[in-house]
Amino acid sequence: MKSTHVVFVAGRVARSLRELFWTHLLTAGIMAMTLSVFGGFLLVQDNVRALVRGWSDEIQVFVYLGDGVDPAAGEALRARLAAYPEVKSARYVSKARAWEEFGKTLGSQSGILEGLDPGTLPASVDLELRSGHRSREAVLALVRRLAALEGVQDVEYPETWLEKMRLLMTGIEWLKWVVGGFLFLVAFLIVVGTIKLAIVARQDEIEIMQLVGAPDGLIKAPFVIEGMVQGLIGAGLALALLRAAFSLLTADLLAPFGALIAGEQFVFLSAAQHVHLVLMGWLLGTAGSMLSVKRHLA
């Protein structure tokens, strides 16, 4: 494009943004809303993930041993399991120790244990898992292997908890795309409409441009760039909005939960996510305006 054309197009865009200021602002605002909802989902996802990571530190797998396994064999099994790559630590709990700990947890009520056989509770090896191996799938795989070992009677793990977390994460993921996708569609249609307004407002000018032989691209470019600018402004607004909401919420409301997160801090969007949101805004604006130009500028 020649430099005269650049000056020309820039002038057109600036003029249209000024003339239809409120329309453009509204559209950018709606894009900002859409992108901040989407970005909000990303934020929630990241932080829930971090939260889950924090909570998973407490995931334990209990390997209950059969009655025939004596303390020496139990200790041997503990040593063997401790060497598993998934296992951070392993502790052997004999029948006697299990009974003792159980009594302690009951405290003043421990009287109800009197008369019961101290051999009632099974011996176990209690495992803590390493951080990379706490996903539902990894835990299930490990549990299957453990259950197949000789002397192992039963394996217990926080199944419902893992399942709930998995549901929560999938739920957020789905909501992100359903709600986000719906808003994207709405924002897209609004961009198409706004650019149509801009085109209609300049119908006479477009006709004159065509009559003096202006190249097609020169006539259309300003409208497409208008859409791009809208998208970029929308993305900028969305990021500012998210940042503000994030600071406000984490400083106040959610602060007490911060300690539960791995790394002990809420995380804002990463640099890559910033870029993604800006690109999404750009794409939304550009695609919307291109469609509008294609449909409404003959």
Add this chain to the structure above:
Amino acid sequence: MIQLHNVSKLYPPDNTGVRDIGFQVEDGEFVFLCGPSGAGKTTLLRLLFRSEPVTEGQVIVNGRNITRLKGKGLAAFRRRLGLVFQDFKLIPHMNALENVSLAADVTGVSWRQSRRKAFALLSELGLKDRYGALPPALSGGEQQRVAIARALVNDPELVLADEPTGNLDPEMAEETMRLFARIQRRGTTVLIATHDYRLLRRFEGRVLMMRQGRLVGEQYTAGAAASP
């Protein structure tokens, strides 16, 4: 410069724009298209700058059949024309200078160059002090001259003007017509549609008479007012 062969433009269901027109215009000629309202003058001009497709026949401008021109080719074709419209077609939010340089800008000449050319033309047309004015603030005659300046800014080989004196007082009309005559003497082909027969016969040129969409006659005017 211009050749028309059996050109018809029909507007369905039953309107006739022009019917079975054939004529030829040589390079550098001064031609008037004359006829009463509804004769088809505007329609014929619109066919000449390919604003509409013909229903039948061929339109050849500068050796090129423009009947099926569109897109890039059409834009390039129009950049070599100078068009003056009866309603001026100026962009209201651009000042006189910008309106004129617009036509140069789209050809891709430098910003500076297009402004200089526009300013020189406006000065020549007596608008040296009005170049910064927006069209709504200009009189009809001034707007007319801005429109003419725009038509001339790219040194067109062919000027097509539709009733360019329609809204002007007799003095201004004659002044404007003289300007076209001057342009023609520089070697530009000029085709002017008008129903003002009394005005045109004061200029030297060829007159094509139209009536009800048909070409009904042709004559040459001697011209009395052509030389200032």
